[in-house]
Amino acid sequence: xxxxxxxxxxxxxxxxxxxxxxxxxxxxxxxxxxxxxxxxxxxxxxxxxxxxxxxxxxxxxxxxxxxxxxxxxxxxxxxxxxxxxxxxxxxxxxxxxxxxxxxxxxxxxxxxxxxxxxxxxxxxxxxxxxxxxxxxxxxxxxxxxxxxxxxxxxxxxxxxxxxxxxxxxxxxxxxxxxxxxxxxxxxxxxxxxxxxxxxxxxxxxxxxxxxxxxxxxxxxxxxxxxxxxxxxxxxxxxxxxxxxxxxxxxxxxxxxxxxxxxxxxxxxxxxxxxxxxxxxxxxxxxxxxxxxxxxxxxxxxxxxxxxxxxxxxxxxxxxxxxxxxxxxxxxxxxxxxxxxxxxxxxxxxxxxxxxxxxxxxxxxxxxxxxxxxxxxxxxxxxxx
Amino acid sequence: xxxxxxxxxxxxxxxxxxxxxxxxxxxxxxxxxxxxxxxxxxxxxxxxxxxxxxxxxxxxxxxxxxxxxxxxxxxxxxxxxxxxxxxxxxxxxxxxxxxxxxxxxxxxxxxxxxxxxxxxxxxxxxxxxxxxxxxxxxxxxxxxxxxxxxxxxxxxxxxxxxxxxxxxxxxxxxxxxxxxxxxxxxxxxxxxxxxxxxxxxxxxxxxxxxxxxxxxxxxxxxxxxxxxxxxxxxxxxxxxxxxxxxxxxxxxxxxxxxxxxxxxxxxxxxxxxxxxxxxxxxxxxxxxxxxxxxxxxxxxxxxxxxxxxxxxxxxxxxxxxxxxxxxxxxxxxxxxxxxxxxxxxxxxxxxxxxxxxxxxxxxxxxxxxxxxxxxxxxxxxxxx
Numbered sequence: 001x002x003x004x005x006x007x008x009x010x011x012x013x014x015x016x017x018x019x020x021x022x023x024x025x026x027x028x029x030x031x032x033x034x035x036x037x038x039x040x041x042x043x044x045x046x047x048x049x050x051x052x053x054x055x056x057x058x059x060x061x062x063x064x065x066x067x068x069x070x071x072x073x074x075x076x077x078x079x080x081x082x083x084x085x086x087x088x089x090x091x092x093x094x095x096x097x098x099x100x101x102x103x104x105x106x107x108x109x110x111x112x113x114x115x116x117x118x119x120x121x122x123x124x125x126x127x128x129x130x131x132x133x134x135x136x137x138x139x140x141x142x143x144x145x146x147x148x149x150x151x152x153x154x155x156x157x158x159x160x161x162x163x164x165x166x167x168x169x170x171x172x173x174x175x176x177x178x179x180x181x182x183x184x185x186x187x188x189x190x191x192x193x194x195x196x197x198x199x200x201x202x203x204x205x206x207x208x209x210x211x212x213x214x215x216x217x218x219x220x221x222x223x224x225x226x227x228x229x230x231x232x233x234x235x236x237x238x239x240x241x242x243x244x245x246x247x248x249x250x251x252x253x254x255x256x257x258x259x260x261x262x263x264x265x266x267x268x269x270x271x272x273x274x275x276x277x278x279x280x281x282x283x284x285x286x287x288x289x290x291x292x293x294x295x296x297x298x299x300x301x302x303x304x305x306x307x308x309x310x311x312x313x314x315x316x317x318x319x320x321x322x323x324x325x326x327x328x329x330x331x332x333x334x335x336x337x338x339x340x341x342x343x344x345x346x347x348x349x350x351x352x353x354x355x356x357x358x359x360x361x362x363x364x365x366x367x368x369x370x371x372x373x374x375x376x377x378x379x380x381x382x383x384x
Numbered sequence: 385x386x387x388x389x390x391x392x393x394x395x396x397x398x399x400x401x402x403x404x405x406x407x408x409x410x411x412x413x414x415x416x417x418x419x420x421x422x423x424x425x426x427x428x429x430x431x432x433x434x435x436x437x438x439x440x441x442x443x444x445x446x447x448x449x450x451x452x453x454x455x456x457x458x459x460x461x462x463x464x465x466x467x468x469x470x471x472x473x474x475x476x477x478x479x480x481x482x483x484x485x486x487x488x489x490x491x492x493x494x495x496x497x498x499x500x501x502x503x504x505x506x507x508x509x510x511x512x513x514x515x516x517x518x519x520x521x522x523x524x525x526x527x528x529x530x531x532x533x534x535x536x537x538x539x540x541x542x543x544x545x546x547x548x549x550x551x552x553x554x555x556x557x558x559x560x561x562x563x564x565x566x567x568x569x570x571x572x573x574x575x576x577x578x579x580x581x582x583x584x585x586x587x588x589x590x591x592x593x594x595x596x597x598x599x600x601x602x603x604x605x606x607x608x609x610x611x612x613x614x615x616x617x618x619x620x621x622x623x624x625x626x627x628x629x630x631x632x633x634x635x636x637x638x639x640x641x642x643x644x645x646x647x648x649x650x651x652x653x654x655x656x657x658x659x660x661x662x663x664x665x666x667x668x669x670x671x672x673x674x675x676x677x678x679x680x681x682x683x684x685x686x687x688x689x690x691x692x693x694x695x696x697x698x699x700x701x702x703x704x705x706x707x708x709x710x711x712x713x714x715x716x717x718x719x720x721x722x723x724x725x726x727x728x729x730x731x732x733x734x735x736x737x738x739x740x741x742x743x744x745x746x747x748x749x750x751x752x753x754x755x756x757x758x759x760x761x762x763x764x765x766x767x768x
Contacts (some may be wrong), residue, residue, distance in 0.1 A: 114520050239651065257396075261514040
């Protein structure tokens, strides 16, 4: 008995999961591991969120919600865009989803036919490719470099677009590079895609974690694109699995129909957590955490460069540094394994992010405390 | 801006959602509505489950779990099969999912290629068809009648199977009919499907809610089939969105890979709720609720027959009665609308369950109290 669907040949597992499992095993044996591999903030669920969830559960508010989410949560998300981004948004365009993962599944479900292609940057978030493969589409991964801030340019999009292309996906800030796409460039991409009758999908999962200035949401560019966001990163609600999608108004009925069938709805307790995460008292806490992330970046970036890692772009957001490690190795996967085994430092090999020189790159996540980052840097410095 | 993917043409919305929205509107206007349309138990989350969730959240246990679920939950599910069904099951074959919906998506993801067909009974649960359409497969809905307990027979499966068929789905107890498939018949289906190199998928979402004797799980038939279950129905955790899947051992690595990409994992607080739902103190409460459902069935079934609805099969499980209403109407959708508007009784029209004489059928859910069921029956009796 084997999987028989062809799509499974194109879907890769996360290599970092093997490393994480090995790290947990070493920890169980008593080894001290510095975790710089995990894309999950180390902060606990904010107290006002916990209070609100307890109230909701105790009052029995745990039944199915509408497939597009609690109306009050959709309104609160729209209100957040107004206050945070100055964008007036009809709450009817907001669809609450089980994580940003659910949002990606819905968007690709309504825009992608089997055999059609989606353009995306390489390196990039691995799930994006795999969602496309799940729906039997093809990914056209475009190699990007530090010269363009690891982001697609309008010229590259035009160059790689053909009649089989359905959509282009952009992530800003990017995972694994933490870099933003300039709004002017994104506008050109939007205009080009609109002329082709294609779809622009913008991943703003790390939009709340930008340290240099404020990132502009792609929603300022028009109402004919999809924006995906998450309560997992800035809002810190990883295991709760809740995210959202802003969609062109005319597509919402189809997204609703898909959500009814694929999920029924996002988990109800998690929707109450998300609602509390958008309240002013929680946002004060989250902004303090963003400042802590900024301080970690400002420590780790020069520290890694100092050791000899090449990080040509200073990332403006997310909580990742994408480092060239070819000074130390020609095989970053083997190198990551060695660092874990020899000095107990866990990092993610480039292999998880695509085929654009993955063997020369590692991703460092600063999702652990300053003290632990310093410990990791000391171990690397002593070893290398 | 419109949806452009072809699959959206084949995916139907739930018609009952329109009715539910209309019912809510009438309630907001002060009308009293008897809800017999909703497939959601009316009982609150059991107290021991709430306690366990509060403890987990308060202790910070809200981070991502492994994609296949908390190991302790997979073990507890395997333990439940041993105690409840006498089936010894390797916990490694259990995959925890975001609702049974997530389980369906994973299973079809590994077994179905675009253009291939899945056999299923008509009437049947509407999402099953739509999951197949989501992956660009085709559904071959086989009309079933009370003569076979609204279940597929091995003969029908053999008759409708061809070289494009990938799988057959069976639900026992069935939604909307509440009927079981005889184990002997299911064994013949399993044997036939195995000879064809196809896949048997058994929906046991209502397995915990069987009132006449005990249903046998399909896991007794072999380890080469997929069984889907849910914490929403017997366990009553609807809005929490957690379910599970038992799979052939060799397929689990691919299911893990898909789950990593499509969900990351089921919501963590919900997994803790599920774990508590499997403990002896909760099961005592759940068994009392099952007895309450049985009493409701034993009241509603003769009461509806008495009014003039034709319910040829006495359903053994779930919380639905599938009633022929042709004595009253030639259009059950219009009839359901009229019942809601005229007497405030909400039921689900047959249209949601397929194309097999839907206009002659209604589904009554006994997910509300005995008193409310009596109120609904009184209104129907007075009106009809």
